[in-house]
Amino acid sequence: MKIATWNVNSIKARLEAVTEWLKEAEPDIACLQELKCTDDTFPREAFEDLGYNCAVHGQKTYNGVAILSKLPLEDVTPRLPGGDGDDHARYLEAVVSGKKGTLRVASIYAPNGNPIGTDKYTYKLGWLERLAAHARDVLALEEPAALMGDYNVIPTPDDVYDPKAWLNDALFQPESRAGLRRIEYLGYTDAFRACHAETHQYTFWDYQAGAWQKDHGIRIDHILLSPQAADHLKHSAIDKQVRGRERPSDHVPVWCELDL
DNA sequence: ATGCCGACAGGATGTCGA
Numbered sequence: 001m002k003i004a005t006w007n008v009n010s011i012k013a014r015l016e017a018v019t020e021w022l023k024e025a026e027p028d029i030a031c032l033q034e035l036k037c038t039d040d041t042f043p044r045e046a047f048e049d050l051g052y053n054c055a056v057h058g059q060k061t062y063n064g065v066a067i068l069s070k071l072p073l074e075d076v077t078p079r080l081p082g083g084d085g086d087d088h089a090r091y092l093e094a095v096v097s098g099k100k101g102t103l104r105v106a107s108i109y110a111p112n113g114n115p116i117g118t119d120k121y122t123y124k125l126g127w128l129e130r131l132a133a134h135a136r137d138v139l140a141l142e143e144p145a146a147l148m149g150d151y152n153v154i155p156t157p158d159d160v161y162d163p164k165a166w167l168n169d170a171l172f173q174p175e176s177r178a179g180l181r182r183i184e185y186l187g188y189t190d191a192f193r194a195c196h197a198e199t200h201q202y203t204f205w206d207y208q209a210g211a212w213q214k215d216h217g218i219r220i221d222h223i224l225l226s227p228q229a230a231d232h233l234k235h236s237a238i239d240k241q242v243r244g245r246e247r248p249s250d251h252v253p254v255w256c257e258l259d260l
Numbered sequence: 261a262t263g264c265c266g267a268c269a270g271g272a273t274g275t276c277g278a
Contacts, residue, residue, distance in 0.1 A: 009277085010267055034277085036267070061268055062276075112278055152278075171278060206278065207265035218278080250266080250278080 001098050002026065003105065004255035005148040005221055007033040007204075011066075014249055015043055021242055022050055027255055028070045029096065031107035033150045035064030042066065057107075059089035065107040065149070071096040081137075082130045090127070098260045103229065104138060108149030113170030121170050124152070128179030135183045135224075144229035144260060147188065150251065151222050153180040155190070158199035159219035171220060180222075189230035191223040191256040192238065203238055204251045212243055221254045232259040 004027040008014040011032065022030065030052070035042065039058040047054055052068040057078035067073060073094040080091045093106040110131065113124030131147075138145050154172045157163040166172040184190060192201070202217025211217065225233060236256035243252045 013267065112276085114276095114278065166278090169278070204278070208278095209264050211265095220278080247266095 001028045001103065001258045001260045002255055003029040003031075003103075003146055003148070003223070003258065004253050005031040005033070005107070005150075005223060006253040007109070007150040007221060007249060007251035009034050009249040009251065010036040011043065011064075012037055012041075013247065015046060017242070017245060017247065017249065019046055019050065021239065021253060022047070022052070022068075025239060025253065025255065029105055030068040031105065031148050032066045032068065033064075033107060033109035035066055036061055037064055055092060055094050057089045057092040063089045063109055065089060065092045065109050067092055067094050067105060067107050069094070069096050071098065080127070080130045080134055082133065083127070100260050102143060103258070103260055104141070104143060104145040106145075106147045106149070108147060108151065110150060110152045112152050113176065116168065116170050116173060124170060125175055125179060128153075128176070132179065132182045132186065135188065136186055139186055139188075139226055142228060143226070144232065144258070145226040146223055146229055147183070148223040148254075150220060151180055152220055153177060154218050154220055155180055155222075159202075161200065161202070161216045161218070166218070171218065183224060187227055188224040189227070189233070191225050191230075191233055191236040192219075192254060194230065194233060195236040195256070201238055202240075203254055205243055207250050221251055223254060223256050225256075229258060229260070233257075234259055
């Protein structure tokens with residue numbers, strides 16, 4: 001089973017790019033983030049025509065997450081537990097049944113958190129804490145699970161072209177990195193890191209300052225696997241070439257293959 | 261030190277992203 005995640009930065013602006021990539025990459029499951037559209041304006045027909053079922057948790061202008069799946073989606077659940085009053089559409093979870101059992105998948109769009117020292121940064125750290133608490137509950141189910149999406153966290157200095165340039169950014173703060181690490185230390189595996197020893201592999205390049213041309217990227221989109229899923233991990237990769245196409249998202253797809 | 265670019269809402273230019 002091939003599962004993927006991609007922050008598309010507006011599904012309306014990216015519909016052609018996304019359908020083109022789906023046709024060539026042929027993931028069984030694709031988690032999308034930053035739809036920037038409501039449920040009723042999500043272009044589900046375009047994906048259903050390619051054989052995908054759609055679960056959507058949208059929001060006008062900001063955020064919005066979806067799960068596309070060639071297998072039927074069950075137990076579709078939007079929103080992280082806790083965080084009363086949090087109306088951001090940043091989390092969507094569902095269960096699919098494969099040939100060898102179920103896989104729980106989550107499409108995640110963690111807050112950016114900039115600038116540091118503001119309530120946006122506090123919100124980011126609190127959101128990551130809520131995610132960790134939920135990840136712990138998912139882990140207790142002792143089943144294959146993949147929590148994947150835009151975590152908006154650079155895990156280590158090896159995941160950024162120039163660590164010094166990001167020292168004052170919310171994505172690279174010790175507290176942000178600890179928030180991601182806390183989830184990994186519960187027992188989750190970073191699928192890409194588990195498959196690749198080489199450093200400086202990126203999933204995001206800013207639109208500005210020729211970041212793509214200079215390979216000034218950061219790795220912030222991650223697939224975290226529960227032990228029962230990691231046991232079936234075969235391969236993982238970043239579809240970097242997508243960033244060089246017409247009207248690209250600033251993020252590219254990350255995927256992994258599970259023997260499920 | 262700040263903007264660079266791009267999407268959105270709205271109908272000019274400010275907000276947000278990372």
